[in-house]
Amino acid sequence: xxxxxxxxxxxxxxxxxxxxxxxxxxxxxxxxxxxxxxxxxxxxxxxxxxxxxxxxxxxxxxxxxxxxxxxxxxxxxxxxxxxxxxxxxxxxxxxxxxxxxxxxxxxxxxxxxxxxxxxxxxxxxxxxxxxxxxxxxxxxxxxxxxxxxxxxxxxxxxxxxxxxxxxxxxxxxxxxxxxxxxxxxxxxxxxxxxxxxxxxxxxxxxxxxxxxxxxxxxxxxxxxxxxxxxxxxxxxxxxxxxxxxxxxxxxxxxxxxxxxxxxxxxxxxxxxxxxxxxxxxxxxxxxxxxxxxxxxxxxxxxxxxxxxxxxxxxxxxxxxxxx
Ligand code: FAD
Numbered sequence: 001x002x003x004x005x006x007x008x009x010x011x012x013x014x015x016x017x018x019x020x021x022x023x024x025x026x027x028x029x030x031x032x033x034x035x036x037x038x039x040x041x042x043x044x045x046x047x048x049x050x051x052x053x054x055x056x057x058x059x060x061x062x063x064x065x066x067x068x069x070x071x072x073x074x075x076x077x078x079x080x081x082x083x084x085x086x087x088x089x090x091x092x093x094x095x096x097x098x099x100x101x102x103x104x105x106x107x108x109x110x111x112x113x114x115x116x117x118x119x120x121x122x123x124x125x126x127x128x129x130x131x132x133x134x135x136x137x138x139x140x141x142x143x144x145x146x147x148x149x150x151x152x153x154x155x156x157x158x159x160x161x162x163x164x165x166x167x168x169x170x171x172x173x174x175x176x177x178x179x180x181x182x183x184x185x186x187x188x189x190x191x192x193x194x195x196x197x198x199x200x201x202x203x204x205x206x207x208x209x210x211x212x213x214x215x216x217x218x219x220x221x222x223x224x225x226x227x228x229x230x231x232x233x234x235x236x237x238x239x240x241x242x243x244x245x246x247x248x249x250x251x252x253x254x255x256x257x258x259x260x261x262x263x264x265x266x267x268x269x270x271x272x273x274x275x276x277x278x279x280x281x282x283x284x285x286x287x288x289x290x291x292x293x294x295x296x297x298x299x300x301x302x303x304x305x306x307x308x309x310x311x312x313x314x315x316x317x318x319x320x321x322x323x
Contacts, residue, residue, distance in 0.1 A: 212267020
């Protein structure tokens with residue numbers, strides 16, 4: 001049965017994150033022929049509305065207010081609840097990002113909706129959306145449906161393919177000014193630690209290093225390989241704890257969960273807590289001098305040897321092919 005489905009687009013540094021488009025594709029399944037409404041929140045986001053339509057949204061509602069310039073739970077919650085009141089959707093989808101993970105449970109509680117968190121797939125079964133989500137750190141998958149009332153779901157980046165961009169697609173864009181009051185938190189200033197580079201959680205290719213990389217300098221060949229492939233550098237907690245790199249790069253149970261098309265695990269042993277963050281990557285290449293390292297149990301391709309010899313060779317070979 002056709003359902004009115006709302007997706008919350010995510011804006012960072014003035015641009016839409018790709019997961020917004022993937023969420024539209026999931027929204028199309030949930031809507032089952034019904035309307036997919038893109039919602040954009042910010043101080044001034046009207047310039048981005050058209051992109052949501054080109055990626056499949058039927059129309060877009062922009063919600064503007066100076067307090068929406070940077071994400072705060074309070075302000076975003078108030079603004080989205082206003083759109084829910086206005087649109088009365090049957091379902092709402094968000095990216096499973098830092099913002100989505102924070103906002104979705106609060107919206108679910110306020111709107112009395114059922115929440116499926118961290119979905120990697122959605123399909124219709126007897127006309128009802130059924131979400132697949134990983135459990136036990138990615139060792140198994142469960143399938144979930146919301147039986148009653150409004151449904152909310154967060155969609156893990158890099159799992160549901162976005163629709164092809166169609167520049168000819170058109171749709172209505174309307175704008176509302178949010179009513180926001182009694183904020184407990186306001187953002188005075190945002191200071192970014194690292195600038196530029198490919199976003200780890202949305203990267204299609206990740207080159208991750210572990211304690212085997214041995215120093216901050218040891219990460220340089222990994223960065224070179226990542227740059228050549230247009231990927232991002234990640235790390236194990238071993239490497240972060242040893243101060244070879246920033247904790248923002250940590251992948252795993254207490255770091256980021258990633259699902260790239262290609263994951264290089266270099267000098268990483270493959271502890272269960274690391275696997276929790278990357279074992280659902282589509283292709284895993286492990287480079288380790290220890291043939292017994294557990295990472296080889298999840299790797300699609302394994303290279304046993306010294307990473308300081310192998311990584312530069314690999315980069316050089318790939319450069320011949322790619323450049
Ligand atoms: P090591 O286990 O020391 O492995 C280094 C590897 O490098 C070895 O396999 C070695 O053979 C190889 N190596 C060494 N030199 C070379 C060389 N020259 N060439 C090739 N290979 C070489 N870990 C995470 O990664 N992410 C998490 O989110 C996380 N969360 C945790 C949460 C909890 C509650 C706990 C208890 C632990 C957590 N850990 C996490 C830590 C985890 O248990 C491991 O300690 C950590 O993943 C080990 O990092 P590593 O593989 O880089 O280091």
